Amino acid sequence: MGTFLSKLQQLFFPSAPSHSLEELQQRFLDNYSHFRELLTANNNALEAMAEMEQALLQGRNFSMAFIRAKSTVVAVNVFKMIENLRYVADGKYSALVPAYETIQREIDALLDQGPEPVDGAWVLPLDAVNRASVALSGEKMANLGEAGHVNNVSIPEGFVISSAAAQAVLQQNRLLTEINRIFQQTDSHNLEDMHRRSHDVQQLIQRCTLPDELEKEMYKHFDQLEAKYGAPLEIAVRSSALGEDLGHASFAGLYQTELNVDREQLVQAYKTVLASTYSTRAMTYRLAKGYRHEHMLMGVGCLVMIKATMSGVSYSSSPGGDSHYLDIYCSPGSARGIVEGTKETFLVQVSRTPPFTQRDSDRNNERKACPLTNAQRTLIATTVMDLERHFGAPQDVEWSIDSSGKLFILQSRPISTLFLEQDEPAQQIHTDAQPLLQDGVTACPGGGSGPVRVVRNTVDLLSFPRKAILVVEHPLPEWAPLLKRASALVATTGSAAGHLATIAREFGLPTLLAVKDALKVLNNDQIITVDASHRVIYDGCIKELCVTPATSQSSPMQGSPVEQTMKQVLHHITPLTLTDPGSPFFRSSYCTTLHDITRFCHEKSVTEMFRFGERYRYVKGAAKRLVDNMPMEWWVINLADGFSEGFNASEKYINISDIASSPMLAIWNGMHAFPWKGPPQVSFRGMGSILFQSTRNPGLDPAVRSAMIQKNYFLVSRNYCNLSVRLGYHYAMIEAYISSLRTERYVTFRFKGGAADEERRVARVALLTDLLNEFEFRVDQIGDALTARVEKRSLEFLYSRLQVLGYLSIHTRQIDMVMADSGQQQRYRDTFSRDIKEMLSHDGHRFP
Amino acid sequence: MTDTDSLDAAQKVSLLMVDDELEFLETMHKHLSRKGLQITTADGCSTAIKAMEADPRGVIVMDVSMPGIDGIQCLQKIKKHWPKSEVIMLTGHASIQSGVQGMQSGAFDYCLKPIDTQELVEKIELAARKFLANQKR
Incomplete structure (x- = not known):
């Protein structure tokens, strides 16, 4: 029997292992x-x-x-x-x-x-491509192939080198791992580092070999075209990446296009376009838009060159906001000068329905002397509207007309952004300031201010300071990496139809183009304000004009693959x-x-430290009762050097003067800063709620014992304090480590429970959340529980926050009972805020 | 045990920094010497091992990816022969696997490049405190 009892005793009350002191x-x-x-x-x-x-x-x-x-x-x-x-x-x-x-x-x-493995043909004829083949052909060629299936729409003949081919090239040359390694080491905030790494990766691709089978296929398709059109044939080699040309991310002009490519140049031109997947401009754009470099696979379109007499860009619904019109931007020759903003571009607006009447207004130089004939205008408008109907959304269409008058569609994609109407002439609205220039075309409205920085080459690009005004001769896509850094963009040429203008709108960067004298009038470091909406540039900084355009997306990364990965x-x-x-x-x-x-480890580690003295019967690790006149029991466990050197460890009681823990003293100071006024006056309904809750929740019964509940415990060392406190029916924990090392410093607070019903408990926690936010805590509230935290701040700040927590832990007890009354809530909030500010304003509380 | 409020421990312990990027080593050498730390450098694992054989250091700061013997293998060698030395791993290529592998192999901590120098100095101080505490046993 004795043995059984001793076994039972050992099972439930294991004796402490025997150790020397x-x-x-x-x-x-x-x-x-x-x-x-x-x-x-x-x-x-x-x-x-x-x-x-x-x-x-x-x-x-x-x-x-x-x-x-x-x-x-x-x-x-x-x-x-x-x-x-x-x-x-x-x-x-x-x-x-x-x-x-x-x-x-x-x-x-x-x-x-x-990236998802792509299965399918390496080379496809363009007439076999449509929206269904997007995974192989990429967005641009899928849209173009699809457009080719619309009645009366012509597209150039050609073929597509698929994303499966790109994947095979990268795999054969073992480039995927190497490219990932390089980009994972890239400092994305450092443009110079990015430029260097981009160059390294592009070189790897330029030097790689293509699978023999792929080369054979490419030449086979080229030769078929050459047989039809006659030698020597020249083609355009254009990017068609997966994810390019989407409504929210156009990637406009960010990848390479090679023109006039003959048979001999075919393979190298393909590699150049493939390598441009990793150009600095494409990489910075992907970073800003939340695309993963390693997921980008490039399809490449090879199209017979059109000998264009007239080319242009058309928006089937005027991005100016007047949806009754469509915009036609045009210029003689090829479209390249229009999209790169280097050519004089003309704009005509026509109604969206036959007979496509020209709009009767002349808003700026883009409209002057439109070189299109009426027949050409009607043909373009009819085709663009057919494309909008086919794709089911307003389209941004690139086109060329050849010498026979035939219209070819080169690209059709959803319009990526909208911008504001600009009917009025350039207009000075800030009468006090000196206008330097009143000219140009609004490519993205809004205003920005900063020092001028003229960018002419890569050296200028790499040294561009953040928040400067980007001033360039032509709005070329190669300046795209600066659009997230600049506060406004000004160029001497260009139109709203250019690639850089499209990207500026996506990023909401105020952009004023075709300001002819910009380079003559504006000098580096000169502070200016660009009012792109009204097409005026002022001397100096005018804050009222610095407005973000209403058209910019709230977050360019919203819904992007990188954002998705972050969420997952x-x-x-x-x-x-x-x-x-x-x-x-x-x-x-x-x-x-x-x-x-982390929550589990923290909780259990505190418990383990708390129990050490008891478990090993280690007197120095045992709790001492703090002598104090508050009607509560306070116990202190010394973890290291939390008591004064002269304190006798075998004592059962300790005075506050023997406490050497600076965070504990700060909490204690907050607790005693103002006397507690006692429990609030509770209405009959409030008391009823408490009694009802007490019957349902045994945890609220003070008679139910639990290790750290009945007494309030401080675990301390000189720089550390953990206070577990049960005041009234709520549980609170304050913990702090305040050392000179920033990496170790923090103050945290947890609070849960109460005696009243859930609504009132939640109301009390909401009041606490409000107050803690006011004093710069980071607060998470879930139901009637909250966690608040500050870390790595100055010593003075952290000590003062411990005082705040000390104050709140005393003064918020039992107020849940009166939280149903919004007037009471506000009165408590005001009192607490006033008391805390007064407490913190007192000088002389220093706790190091 | 007391909570020291300065870089006392780091200044008492000799520090070895191992990285194949010589420019980085030079910059860190200058910076940490100015803080009063006794620092020597090594450009790879074999040089580091030789330096340890000649004069064991208390704290080692070492890059994970180095040509030849990589940082993890080097860490394992160092912890085998000098178990009380504390090693802080550096990496420009964040990966949970390599971070955890380093910790399992006995690293004291893990720091990401580009380096926040203040953070690294504080980690060195913490590692030095641990090293000194273990020395007393």
Whole structure:
């Protein structure tokens, strides 16, 4: 019987392992050291999680490198937390390891996701291509092939070298891994680094060999065309990447087009266009728009050259906003000069329905002396409207007319952005300021101010300062990398139909083109304001005119593949499902996200440190009762150097004067700054709610014992404090590590529960959230629980925030009972805010 | 144990920085010396091992991707022969797998390039504190 009893006793009350005092002391110090490492890792992991969430929520621009870097910081620090917890817990919680490995594998799979393998022919005749073949042909050629199937629409003959061929080229030359390696090391904020890496990758592609079978196919299709059109045949080799020419991301002019390519130049021209997948301009655009470099596969169109007498760009619905008209931009010769903005371009607006009457207004120089005949205008308008009907959306169409008068469509894509009408002549609206120039064409409305920076070459491009005004001769696509850096764009030539104008509109960059004297009047470093909407440039900075165009997208990355990846990765990192340490589901095997693991590790490590003294009967690690006149019990456990040197460790009581923990003193100071006025006056209804809740939730019953609930505990060292407090019916935890090392510093606060019904508890937490936001905490509120955090700030700031938390933990108790009354809520909020400001304004509280 | 409020520990411990990018090594050498740290450099794993054999350092900061013997293999060699030395891994190519592999092989911490120098200095201080604490045993 005795043996049975002793076994039973051992099962439920295992005796402490036998250790010498010296061993215990060393073990306690080791545990504390690992506990500190765990706290620092927790701090770093939570900070990186918050950075990822903020980047997503604030619609900031981020790259795959950012997602990789931050996920790695989180994962490595969570790994450290598990290791350190298992040390302080004598190897317990082994289920955390498989839980962590599962999450890690899931995140890795998302980050390392390569492009979908493409199956299909390497070369396709263009007349066999339509929208259904987009995965092989790329967007541009799929649209063009589709346009060729519309009645009375002609497109040039040609063939498409498919994305499957591009994939085969990269695979045969083992380039995919190498390209990924290079780009993962690229500093996306550094244009010079990006330019260098882009050059390296393009060289790799230029030097690679094509599969023999592919070369054979390319020549076979070329020879067929040459047999039909006669030798020597010249073709245009044009990009048609997957994802190019979409409504929200035009990629206008960012990839290479090679013109007048003969048989001998075919392979090299193909490689040049393929390599332009990785041009600096395409890469910066993809970063801004949230596309993954490694997912871009290039289809390439090879089209018989049209000997154009007239070319142009037409918008089937005027992007000016008047949907009754369509815009026709035109110029003699090829379309290249129009889209690159180097040629004088004419604009005519006609109604969208037959007989396509010309609009009777003359808004700027683009309209003067249109060289199109009435018959040509009608032909273009009819075809463009046919294309809009066929594709079901307004189209941006590039066209050429040959010497026989035949109209060829070279491209048809959805219009990527809208911009505002500009009917009035250039108009000075800021009468006090000096207009330097009143001229030009609005390519994107809005206004921007900054120092002038004239860009003529790559050296100028690489040294372009952020927020300067970009001034160029021609709006060439090669300046596209600067559009996210500039505060406005001015060029001496160009029209709203140019590629750079299209991209400027996508980014919402105020853009004024065809300002003939811009280079004569504007000088480097001169501060100017560009009012693109009214086509005026002023001397100096006029803040009222600096407005973001209403047409710009709220976030250029919205819905992009990189944003999708971020969301998918965050799904495994940030949701917190383990919120209640008292729940039976608060177990290592239930951790489903990295945030869960941090929460679990933190909670258990504090508990392990808390229990050490009791478990090992280590008197120095045991709790001392704090002598104080508050009607609550405060107990303090010293983890390291949290008590004064003269304090006798065998004492059961301690005075506040013997506390050497600076964060604890700051909290204590906040608690005592103002006397508590006692519980609020509760109405009969409020009290009824409390009684009802008490019957349903045994956790609210003060008679129910739990390790850290009945007494309020401080775990302290000189720089650390963890306060677990049960005041009234709510649970609060304040924790801080305040060291001189920024990486270790943080203050965190958790709050949950209350006695009233859910509505009132949530109202109290909302009030707390409001106050904590006012004092610059980062707050997450879920129902009646909140977590607030600040980290890596100045010592003074963090000490003052501990005072705030000390104050709130005392003064918000039991106020949930009166939270149904919005007037009361506001009165409490005002009182708390006033008290806290007064408390913080007092000088002389220094806690280091 | 006390919570030191300065770079006391880092200044007491000798530091070895290992990277094949010589320009980076030179910049870091200048910067960390100005902070009062005793730093020597090595351009690869074999040089680092020789330096450790001649004079074991307390803290090593090492790039993960180096030609020849890579940073992870080098870390494993160092931890095998000098288990008390603390190693901080650097990488310009963030990958969870390589980060975790480094930690499993005994790295103290993991730092991403481009380097936030203040962050690296603080990590060196923390690693030095751990090294000194372990030395006392």
